Amino acid sequence: MFHLRLALTMLSRDLRAGELTMLGVALLIAVASLTSVGFFADRVQGQLSRDATQLMGGDLLVSGDAPLPPEFEAEARRLGLRVANTTNFSSMVSTDDMAQLSAVKSVEAGYPLRGSLRIAQTMGEAGVEAGRIPEPGEAFVEERLLSALQRKVGETLQLGNSSFRIGGLITFESDRGTNFFSFIPRIMINAADLQATGLVQEGSRIRYRLTVAGERAPIAAFAAWLKPQIKAGQQLESIDNARPEIRGNLDRIQRFLQLAAMLSVVLAGVAIGLSARRYLQRHLNGCAAMRCFGATRSQLLGLFLGEFALFGLLMAAVGCALGYALQEGIAALAGGFFKTSLPAPGLLPVLHGLIVGVVLMVGFVAPQLLHMTRVPPVHVLRRDWGGLQGSVVGAWVAGALALLGLFLWVAGDIKLGAWSALGFAVACGVFALVARLVLGALASLRHRGTASWGLRYGLAAMHRRLGASMVQTVALGLGLMAMLLLGIVTGDLMSGWQKGLRDDAPNHFVLNLQSDQKTAFQQFFRERNLPAVELLPMVRGRLVELRGKAVRPDDYEQDRARNLADREFNLSYGSAMQEGNRIVAGRWHGEAKAPEFSMEEGVGKTLGVKLGDEVVFEIGGQRVKGRVTSIRKLDWDSMRVNFFFSAAPGLLEDKPTSWITSFRLPPGHSADLNALVAAFPNISVIDVGAVLAQVKDLSGKLIAVVQFVFGFALLAGAVVLFAALRATHDERMHEISVLRTLGARNRQLRSAMLWEFIVLGGLSALLASVGALATGYVLATRVFDIIYTPDWLALLGYLLAAVIAVVACGWLGVRSLLQRTVVDSLRATA
Structure with missing residues (x-):
């Protein structure tokens, strides 16, 4: 209890003194970013697990792009299972005045076997359980289709060769899914009306589905019988792989969000390492004094580990609470992606957040504490203890191993995590190598008398602290690169995609035209003076x-x-x-x-x-x-x-x-499009502009989610920026004290520090720009398949802004040093 009280006292003292501010903020960002994504993913997984059978409309589903063998349904009925056949395809739905691409679904009695179908009679109603399917000659439609065609319940519309009376508005359809056909308005008809529409033609892209439901034993028996019968083009879905288009999309989103959160964890780890390093330097004297009063190394290690364990758990708990609050924002941004409300998340992400906090503490702080407790009592009199320098490599290696473990754990895929870790390691290695070469080359300028005193001394100071300068450059480069990726490169990629869309590009596609309709189809365009x-x-x-x-x-x-x-x-x-x-x-x-x-x-x-x-x-x-x-x-x-x-x-x-x-249909020719659909009711006309708008809407929601998570990386980059500049604060204070004692004027010291920050900021910004451009090029060529044309003017502006930001932050951190008296500065560094 004595050691616990003493650890609490030390923690309270360091918090009041601001010794743990940077470390705490970095840890808070890392935990909040991962837990917010974890809570969101947990809610999605809970939704899929809770409503798996409803998402399929049954317990087992077999689908194909050709009519399914009748033996499938016969075997299901023999086993006492309930069955329902449905078909899905896209086609044009029209009135006398307009037409609209729609997702057509034909159903038969008993649909849906699981879940529900809700309909309403007027727009805006929540709807009630239908309890039936559309009668022959009747159609259920979505409100979007009704609005697009300017029709009301009870009126008629045309689908292929058939006319249908609108019998209700679909407000909920449990097996809707999130594939392409869920983006466009739905019309549901009775399966008995399908052939009369004339839409089942050669080349028609129709998906045939057989859904079954029943007790677990016959379902398992049917699945075992069915698996050897499945052929190419057919797919078997069960509760374990319910609606693969949903799982596939959400898995990719979840993986993307996890990797985005990992960027903030990496940057936060760098900031924690820098902050822990500075904490070690500032507490060596106190640790040596405690050794003089009889404290053993194990006692000191226990005290400091206790302090940081309490601090880490506190920050991790606050980060988990913040992540829980922020996941509501992620779910709101992705609202259009889900048709039902998500269940509440579990507590597993809290455990993950605590683990992240512990790993970052153990990886970056514990190695520093181990070396700090080795300080000999003689350090009180002699400040040249060399054990501090030997701790640098080991501490950063331990931190790198901790981050590697987090990469593999969060990615959930050894291959993906290993490649991500390798990419991060390569970036760090390249940044460090370039920084070493550039700083070494610039160091030669300090011997040239033509350079100003401030520039020569600033370069000399950076070369004297070469290891710390390299760490600062790498840390700043990573932070600035994350900001650049968020601020400029993403915009360049979107701009490149938009430039690829020509103004004269076709905006409509026609499918399912039959050979005997070719001449009449081309004549239609000639008669209306269309291209x-x-x-x-x-x-x-x-x-x-x-x-x-x-x-x-x-x-x-x-x-x-x-x-x-x-x-x-x-x-x-x-x-x-x-x-x-x-x-x-x-x-x-x-x-x-x-x-x-x-x-x-x-x-x-x-x-x-x-x-x-x-x-x-x-x-x-x-x-x-x-x-x-x-x-x-x-x-x-x-x-x-x-x-x-x-x-x-x-x-x-x-x-x-x-x-x-x-x-390409010019503006103002919607009447020609309606006439085309009326003349050829079996064709499908896809308005590409409308489809792209629908996809863009969903993509916009997902991009907003990703940018929301990348905001953590932006904050972590800012923390790295400040922590990197504060890492050598005490060394600068000591140098300034000595120089002022030897007669250096504030104007000279100000010039030296400004030149140091300018070189540091310029080199870091240059490395960040190259790294971000390389990343943008890879994304453009390997992912988006577009021609990447960077906005060089914006990039130049970013470089200038980054240098100014580094100089400003650095200057704000050391400005107070020039206002101290020489005696106060010497006492502070004593």
Whole structure:
């Protein structure tokens, strides 16, 4: 109890003296950033676990891009399970005056098997349990569709060849999901009306789904029977992998947020290391005095460890409370992503926050304390104890190992965590190496008489404290780089993406046009003096063999590769290469009638397909074999129709074909669009502008979430900035005291310190700029696939602002030293 009371007394004294301010703020930011993300992720996981069956609409779901074998439903019924068939696709819904792209869903009696369907009769109502599905000739629609078409409940609308009476407004649909079809307004019809609409055509992209529900034992038996029956293009979902599009998106968001929070933890760790180092230097005298009065090393270690353990737990607890409050902000920013309210989070993130606090303390503070307690009593009389210098490497190595452990733990993936840690280590190593070389080169200027006294002395001081100067430069570079990534590079990436969208780019796509409609379709555009359209053939096929081996999704590690291997491709054929395509390898097949394919380079890299490889596609039950003889680079930002694979003439002409095109509809021609849908009710017209607006809205919410978390990194960068400049505060005070004793004037000392801060700020800002530009380039080329054009004027302004910030913060920290008397300065450093 005596040692506990003494540790509390020491903690209270250091808090009042401000000795632990920087360390506490850094720890608070690290814990708050991780726990806020942890609480949010816990709520999402709780939602998925709580409502897994409702998210699917049943206990088990099998889906496919072709009608499912009738044996699936027969076996489910034999086992006593309830079944419900649904289909999902997109199509145009129209009235006499306008049309709107919608997500069409046909359902049959018994839907939904789990969860609920709620409808209302007027806009703005919460809705009540429907207790039924739409009657034949009736449709349930979402409020957004009703508003877009300017219709009311009870009125009619057109879907394909059929007319439907609006029977209610969908307010809740448990198995809605968050894929593309959840972004556009929904219309729900009775499955008995589907064929009459004429929308089920060759090339129609329809997803067929069979949902089953029942007791656990027959569900397990049905799943065991079904798994060997699943073929390419079919997918089995259960409670364990409920709605993979939800889990996939949320897992990626969670991983992104975790890594974003890790940036703040890394910067906070750097700030804690700098603060702990300064604490060690300032308490050596007191520690030596306690040794003179008989304190043993173990007693001192116990006292200081007790003080920092109490302080760490206090800051971690406050950080957890702050993280709990902030996660409400994250959930609010991502509000549009969820259709139901999230459950309350658990307490596991609190444990994680406490662990982060302990790890950072142990990693960065404990090694410093171990060396501090080794100070001999003679240090009271002699201040040249060399044990302090030997502690530098060991302390930072321990901190680096602590951060490595946090990287691997938070990332949840050894490979991802290792690569992230490696990237951080490379940045630190490069920054340290460049700082060493530049500071060494600049040190030669201190011997030149042509340089001013302030510049020569400032460089000499930095060279004399070379180790500390390198640590300051690296720390400042990391902090400033985080700020630059937030402030400028992200804006440059968005600007580059927007520049890729041309003003004359097509804004509408047409799908599912049939061969016998081509002439009438083109005539429609000529009669209305609209730009001519280029109709391109589209054949749906699945890649089943590559280089003589079967293609299986499980053979790929990346999610994108697995998805591509499990889906049908939109293939095309012809002798002329499309506009915006460019051959980067091989030769274009031209008019040669040969079993050859031209491949887009991105899909080849993802699936491991190379020039000269033999590929086999399955189309309508038949296999088509060909060799990849050319690789194309596509201009995806052009918004024109593009294909992953294009075949030579004669290879696919006899296969089921629909036609696709894109065109630009000038403003004020909405009547022409409505007339087009009325003339060709089976086609799907996608308003790309509207779709992009919907995706942009969701993306904006997610970007806001990420920026919210990156705000912690911004705060941590500011703490690093201040802690790095305060790291050598006491050494500067001692140097100033000695120089003033020897007759140096304040004007000379002011000039020396300003030059030191200018060099430090300029070098750190330059390193940060290079690091941020390199990161921006990698993101642009590897992630966003855009041409990255930095805003050099903004970057120059940032460099100037960063130097001014470093100089200003540094000057504010040392300005008071010049106002002290020589006697006070000497006493303070005694």
